[in-house]
Amino acid sequence: MKLTVLSGGVGGARFTRGLLAHLATTDPGSPVTVIANTGDDMWLHGVRVCPDLDTLMYTLGGAVHEEQGWGRRDESSRVSADLAAYDVGWDWFTLGDLDLATHLARTQWLREGLSLSRTTERLAARWRLADQGVRLLPMSDQPVETHVEVDDGLIHFEEWWVRHRAALPARRFVQVGLDTAEAAPGVLDAIRDADVVLLPPSNPVVSVGTILAVPGIRAALRETAAPVVGVSPIIGGAPVRGMAAECLATLGVDATAEAVARHYGLRATGGVLDGWLVDTADKDAADRLAADGWRARATDTLMHDVPATARIAAEVLGLAGR
Amino acid sequence: MKLTVLSGGVGGARFTRGLLAHLATTDPGSPVTVIANTGDDMWLHGVRVCPDLDTLMYTLGGAVHEEQGWGRRDESSRVSADLAAYDVGWDWFTLGDLDLATHLARTQWLREGLSLSRTTERLAARWRLADQGVRLLPMSDQPVETHVEVDDGLIHFEEWWVRHRAALPARRFVQVGLDTAEAAPGVLDAIRDADVVLLPPSNPVVSVGTILAVPGIRAALRETAAPVVGVSPIIGGAPVRGMAAECLATLGVDATAEAVARHYGLRATGGVLDGWLVDTADKDAADRLAADGWRARATDTLMHDVPATARIAAEVLGLAGR
Numbered sequence: 001m002k003l004t005v006l007s008g009g010v011g012g013a014r015f016t017r018g019l020l021a022h023l024a025t026t027d028p029g030s031p032v033t034v035i036a037n038t039g040d041d042m043w044l045h046g047v048r049v050c051p052d053l054d055t056l057m058y059t060l061g062g063a064v065h066e067e068q069g070w071g072r073r074d075e076s077s078r079v080s081a082d083l084a085a086y087d088v089g090w091d092w093f094t095l096g097d098l099d100l101a102t103h104l105a106r107t108q109w110l111r112e113g114l115s116l117s118r119t120t121e122r123l124a125a126r127w128r129l130a131d132q133g134v135r136l137l138p139m140s141d142q143p144v145e146t147h148v149e150v151d152d153g154l155i156h157f158e159e160w161w162v163r164h165r166a167a168l169p170a171r172r173f174v175q176v177g178l179d180t181a182e183a184a185p186g187v188l189d190a191i192r193d194a195d196v197v198l199l200p201p202s203n204p205v206v207s208v209g210t211i212l213a214v215p216g217i218r219a220a221l222r223e224t225a226a227p228v229v230g231v232s233p234i235i236g237g238a239p240v241r242g243m244a245a246e247c248l249a250t251l252g253v254d255a256t257a258e259a260v261a262r263h264y265g266l267r268a269t270g271g272v273l274d275g276w277l278v279d280t281a282d283k284d285a286a287d288r289l290a291a292d293g294w295r296a297r298a299t300d301t302l303m304h305d306v307p308a309t310a311r312i313a314a315e316v317l318g319l320a321g322r
Numbered sequence: 323m324k325l326t327v328l329s330g331g332v333g334g335a336r337f338t339r340g341l342l343a344h345l346a347t348t349d350p351g352s353p354v355t356v357i358a359n360t361g362d363d364m365w366l367h368g369v370r371v372c373p374d375l376d377t378l379m380y381t382l383g384g385a386v387h388e389e390q391g392w393g394r395r396d397e398s399s400r401v402s403a404d405l406a407a408y409d410v411g412w413d414w415f416t417l418g419d420l421d422l423a424t425h426l427a428r429t430q431w432l433r434e435g436l437s438l439s440r441t442t443e444r445l446a447a448r449w450r451l452a453d454q455g456v457r458l459l460p461m462s463d464q465p466v467e468t469h470v471e472v473d474d475g476l477i478h479f480e481e482w483w484v485r486h487r488a489a490l491p492a493r494r495f496v497q498v499g500l501d502t503a504e505a506a507p508g509v510l511d512a513i514r515d516a517d518v519v520l521l522p523p524s525n526p527v528v529s530v531g532t533i534l535a536v537p538g539i540r541a542a543l544r545e546t547a548a549p550v551v552g553v554s555p556i557i558g559g560a561p562v563r564g565m566a567a568e569c570l571a572t573l574g575v576d577a578t579a580e581a582v583a584r585h586y587g588l589r590a591t592g593g594v595l596d597g598w599l600v601d602t603a604d605k606d607a608a609d610r611l612a613a614d615g616w617r618a619r620a621t622d623t624l625m626h627d628v629p630a631t632a633r634i635a636a637e638v639l640g641l642a643g644r
Contacts, residue, residue, distance in 0.1 A: 043433065044430075045426040045427065045429065045430045046368065046369055046370075046426055046428075046429025046430045046432070046433050047368055047369070047426070047429070048368075076400060078398060078400065078419045078420065079401060079419050079420070079422050079423050079426070080423075082419070082420045082423035083423040083426055083427060085423070085448055086423065086424070086427035086444070086445065086448055087448075088426075088427045088430055088431075097400045097401050097404070097419060098400065098401070098404045100401050100422070101401050101402075101404035101405040101407075101408065102408070104367040104368055104369065104401070104405055104410075105367065105405060105408035105410045106368075107367065107368025107369070108366075108367045108368045108410055109410075110368070111365065111368050122408070123408065125409075126407055126408055126409075
């Protein structure tokens with residue numbers, strides 16, 4: 001069974017880890033392609049930082065800081081602390097020492113002329129993702145950076161997200177570079193050739209939304225013979241994690257499981273989804289979606305731990321008929 | 323009294339620190355311009371490393387690893403250790419964590435379009451060099467990288483120096499970029515307007531020799547009204563530190579105090595020096611040079627500590643008539 005996942009950072013990484021645990025018992029050896037959002041990427045202090053790719057690598061590679069959900073376990077911040085003494089700005093964004101090793105290796109290879117795809121493949125080799133059947137792809141090899149229009153103008157998404165904790169009213173999100181971006185090699189084929197395409201409970205605006213905005217990806221999702229199913233990142237009217245409500249508000253979308261599903265849209269009517277797994281708290285939403293032709297179901301969607309997440313993955317694959 | 327120093331790394335930095343200690347008692351407030359070799363600079367793992375500039379900054383800023391002579395005190399290598407797991411090469415060249423902060427700040431500013439001069443000025447601000455009357459300048463704002471021709475072809479100087487400990491026979495040194503390099507802003511004026519120009523006991527080939535090879539610098543040394551005096555890096559037929567003998571051998575120059583002086587040459591006969599301070603072990607060399615018109619003197623030139631170095635600085639200024 002060939003699976004393709006469109007993923008942001010923490011939520012997508014945890015979901016994919018659960019999916020792998022589920023497949024290990026039911027379909028061992030199933031190839032899983034993870035297409036990661038790279039809209040949060042940036043050049044910081046001269047190195048290339050790719051938050052979602054790294055969260056996926058560390059989580060699937062067993063090196064993630066478990067409580068935090070991102071970054072490396074046993075991390076320290078000796079470099080960042082010293083760097084602050086040079087007054088370089090962005091001192092609210094700490095680059096961990098171990099995490100910096102990843103950025104340095106990536107920057108070296110990018111500067112040597114390798115694509116982000118090839119660079120990601122080399123980084124992932126250390127974390128043995130291929131041994132788990134996982135191929136990690138950036139959504140695009142071209143830089144796409146999400147900026148946020150606030151009262152004072154455009155700021156980088158990470159400044160809005162990390163520094164301001166999404167508290168500055170956002171008028172709109174601007175994906176700088178998107179016009180000339182292409183899907184990375186393998187991305188469109190992974191969607192077209194999949195048996196199931198999965199949307200994990202990632203941020204529907206700045207994670208999955210950015211992936212969907214890459215030219216060709218939305219069309220590939222409409223064309224694929226595979227069912228496209230997702231897990232709601234909203235439970236009972238609030239995001240499980242992160243500041244998705246603020247992002248959705250910018251688009252005029254309510255922070256509810258149903259509104260997010262309708263924002264993605266049903267494939268039969270021009271959207272990208274066939275099925276939507278919601279939490280038991282949102283059973284009514286599942287019923288209304290089902291009445292409108294969705295494959296919808298309610299279950300406990302809190303990813304407490306890997307076994308719980310494996311069960312959620314099984315449920316959403318069930319929506320896809322697998 | 324305006325002083326200008328042409329410096330490599332450890333030897334030049336220690337000498338300059340002693341010079342400042344001497345001036346603090348005799349000529350407080352004297353402006354000292356240090357022109358640093360940048361031929362050892364390189365891009366490593368995507369960041370710009372400038373070994374001699376950093377050794378000067380850390381030494382004059384009170385942050386140097388005293389026993390080692392270069393790098394930061396209380397240094398660690400967490401990033402480098404983790405980076406090695408990515409198989410990026412150059413694992414014999416450890417970038418310290420604190421040192422990396424300097425490289426990241428520099429790389430950020432260079433990537434923003436600042437010159438190496440302006441970048442160096444910003445970095446030096448943290449170390450309060452201006453408060454000591456010191457202006458630290460790179461020899462050039464254009465990248466100049468010393469490569470070494472060995473049997474297998476050209477390798478970067480740092481690979482020859484650090485990895486091979488200068489044990490591979492070197493056919494010649496090639497300064498990549500030198501043809502199109504210009505002296506950095508302020509460099510030629512600092513030589514022309516100085517009251518004394520000093521050559522510290524730095525490597526005469528790959529440190530001072532590289533500075534002298536920058537277009538315009540040798541001419542400025544010939545033209546300046548200031549006496550140009552130096553301290554021999556060779557004592558009793560051997561370099562005090564480093565692998566200068568191997569470098570000199572490549573040029574066919576004996577590793578003696580006298581041969582190095584004659585390699586630099588007397589200004590009156592087309593060279594760059596007026597005076598040469600040698601160790602008491604080389605008293606005979608001083609006598610022979612003096613007989614040929616040099617201002618030459620022998621004294622204890624081992625830079626045991628700051629007071630001993632201050633005394634050496636006083637001696638060489640004495641050769642300059644100050």
